[in-house]
Amino acid sequence: MRSICFAGLAALFLATLIGVALHYYLRVRRSAGATWEGLLKQLIWIDRDKIEAIAMDAVAESGEPRPDDDAFSLDSSAIWTLLGGLEGLEALEKNCRVLVELAAYLQRWHPEALVVAEQLRLNAREIEWHVGRLKGAAQTGNLQSSFGDYAQRAVVTYYFMTRHVLELYDRAGFAGLAELQGAL
Amino acid sequence: MQITVFDRFLWVTGFFGHILLLLVLFRRGLARSFTMFTTLIAFSVARTIILYSVYRSLPADYVNAFWYLAVPYDALWFLVLFEVAMHVFRPTGVWPRDVWKSFIGIACVSAIVPLPLTWLAVPSTATLARVVVVRGTFFCAVLMSELFVGMFALSATEGLPWKTHVARIAQGLGAYSVVCVVTQAISDYFGNEPHVYAVLGRLGNAVYVVCEGYWIVMLWQEAPAPRELPESMLTQIYALQRQVEDDLISIRDWRRS
Numbered sequence: 001m002r003s004i005c006f007a008g009l010a011a012l013f014l015a016t017l018i019g020v021a022l023h024y025y026l027r028v029r030r031s032a033g034a035t036w037e038g039l040l041k042q043l044i045w046i047d048r049d050k051i052e053a054i055a056m057d058a059v060a061e062s063g064e065p066r067p068d069d070d071a072f073s074l075d076s077s078a079i080w081t082l083l084g085g086l087e088g089l090e091a092l093e094k095n096c097r098v099l100v101e102l103a104a105y106l107q108r109w110h111p112e113a114l115v116v117a118e119q120l121r122l123n124a125r126e127i128e129w130h131v132g133r134l135k136g137a138a139q140t141g142n143l144q145s146s147f148g149d150y151a152q153r154a155v156v157t158y159y160f161m162t163r164h165v166l167e168l169y170d171r172a173g174f175a176g177l178a179e180l181q182g183a184l
Numbered sequence: 185m186q187i188t189v190f191d192r193f194l195w196v197t198g199f200f201g202h203i204l205l206l207l208v209l210f211r212r213g214l215a216r217s218f219t220m221f222t223t224l225i226a227f228s229v230a231r232t233i234i235l236y237s238v239y240r241s242l243p244a245d246y247v248n249a250f251w252y253l254a255v256p257y258d259a260l261w262f263l264v265l266f267e268v269a270m271h272v273f274r275p276t277g278v279w280p281r282d283v284w285k286s287f288i289g290i291a292c293v294s295a296i297v298p299l300p301l302t303w304l305a306v307p308s309t310a311t312l313a314r315v316v317v318v319r320g321t322f323f324c325a326v327l328m329s330e331l332f333v334g335m336f337a338l339s340a341t342e343g344l345p346w347k348t349h350v351a352r353i354a355q356g357l358g359a360y361s362v363v364c365v366v367t368q369a370i371s372d373y374f375g376n377e378p379h380v381y382a383v384l385g386r387l388g389n390a391v392y393v394v395c396e397g398y399w400i401v402m403l404w405q406e407a408p409a410p411r412e413l414p415e416s417m418l419t420q421i422y423a424l425q426r427q428v429e430d431d432l433i434s435i436r437d438w439r440r441s
Contacts, residue, residue, distance in 0.1 A: 003373055006304035010369040013301060013326070017362065021333045024340040032345070100343035107275055108345040118276045121343050125282060 031101055032108070039105060042098045044091040050082040055159035058152050076147040083151065086138055092158060093131040099124040099161070123161050130154035187239075194389045199232045201396035208404050214349060220267040221353055224260040231257060251317045258324045264357065265331055271350040272339050283342055290334035298326035305372040322372060325364035332358035352402035356395040363391045 057074045060066050074082070083089060099120060106117035130150040137147070202225050209215045215222040231253050238249045273283045302323045332354060339346060346354065367384040374380040 002304060006301070007369070007373050009301055009304060010365075010373075013297070014362070014365065014369075017329060017333050017365075020337060021358075024333075024337045028336075028340050028346075031340070031343075104343040104345045108347075118280070122280055122282075125342065129282075 031104060034101065034105065036102070036105060039098055039101050042101075043095050046088070046091050046095065047084075050084075051155055051159050051162075054079055054082050054152060054155040058156055072152075074152075076151070079151050079155075080147065083155070086135070089131055089134055089151075092154065093128060093135075095162075096124045096128045096131070096158070100128070120161070123157060127154045127157050127161070130157070188386075190386060191389075194386065194393055195232065195236070197393050198389065198396065199229065201393060201400065202229045202232070205396060205400050205403070208400055212403060214403060217271075218264075218267060218349070218353065220260065220263040224257075224264050227257065227260055251314075254317070254321065258321070261324070261328060261357070264353075265328065265335075268350055268354045268357075269335055272335065272344055272346055273342075275344065280342075283338070283344070286338050286342070287335075290338060291331065294327055294330035294334055297330060298323050301326055301369075305369075318372070322365075322368045325361060325368055329358065329361035329365050332361055348407035349403060352399065356399050360388075360392055360395050364388060 054074065056066075057079075058066065058072060065071065084091070103117045103121035103124065106120070131154050133150045134147065134154070137150075205225050206222065206229065209218065209222050209225065234253065235246065235249060239246045269287060273279060273287060279287075302319050305319060305322055335354075336358070338344075367388045371381050371384045
């Protein structure tokens with residue numbers, strides 16, 4: 001009986017291990033074959049004016065918190081509407097995933113840009129973390145209380161990061177800037 | 185256990201394969217980047233020489249010598265795994281906080297999962313020392329395979345690519361770890377019956393020789409050359425990094441009142 005339990009558990013363990021390895025192998029293979037342009041095409045269109053409105057409600061253009069009394073005037077429901085609800089959050093999360101992939105692309109092919117690629121990756125992961133908390137809160141019905149903590153912070157981080165990516169593209173004179181602006 | 189011609193063939197092939205692999209590691213300048221892996225291969229050469237000498241001069245002590253040498257050998261495998269992790273997860277030379285936490289989490293979970301499996305494995309060996317060694321070896325094989333898969337999953341999630349040579353070393357080690365789990369699980373299931381144990385041992389050794397061949401070929405090849413980044417873009421990328429860093433410092437500090 002003990003031997004049968006052992007064999008069953010070992011088979012289950014191996015099947016899980018191989019399944020997980022295969023899943024991530026396919027994911028990594030897809031990612032490794034991607035081109036810079038192909039990755040940019042994966043970005044989902046987000047209304048940048050609305051993102052900017054949410055971000056500028058909290059911080060000034062410089063990135064510093066706004067000292068005036070009008071700061072943080074948007075309440076949670078207004079931010080929720082501007083973001084486009086859960087769908088908007090998911091778009092934000094997917095775009096962060098693409099930014100992580102862009103960082104991986106830089107790391108893979110341009111080792112001299114390692115530091116900045118790692119920084120981009122960390123920022124994108126930070127936003128993913130905030131959005132993940134919000135989605136979790138939405139599923140457990142605690143969205144209202146968590147929204148103020150995570151949503152605006154995620155949007156502000158996203159806003160500044162994408163703005164810098166756009167500036168970089170603009171200055172480098174890369175083709176497809178208009179497409180990228182539309183997507184980000 | 186009787187040593188067959190096939191065993192001798194695997195022994196000789198494995199031994200010369202290790203020497204060839206060492207030459208490749210030094211010739212390609214990889215020994216410095218992969219110190220632990222190079223140490224593991226050098227130790228394997230030394231282990232083969234010691235075991236062969238013991239087998240020729242003191243055959244009765246061969247089994248004991250084999251198990252004694254298994255302890256530092258297994259320890260080196262874990263060090264190689266950590267070396268691979270450092271190559272993958274510390275692209276800038278420091279552990280990112282989120283990655284370090286996840287890595288420790290994976291290591292802790294991976295250490296717990298093999299416990300019930302190891303407890304259920306019933307090696308029908310004569311002495312307590314052998315029971316400990318057989319169970320310990322099985323535990324290490326399960327843990328090692330989990331850690332490789334866990335690291336692979338973590339790197340995919342975090343968006344950290346595997347550089348060519350790191351990936352090749354890890355693929356060989358990971359594949360061999362999984363084969364070790366399979367062979368040891370089958371062996372334990374049959375109560376470590378000597379005939380089954382010997383056949384599965386040969387299978388494991390044969391797979392290891394294949395892995396050696398894979399490493400020799402793959403590590404001899406140059407990694408793909410990086411694509412050229414225009415100087416202007418490089419400067420701008422560094423400027424971007426500084427800007428983003430400044431922004432994040434201020435964003436992390438503010439709180440919605």
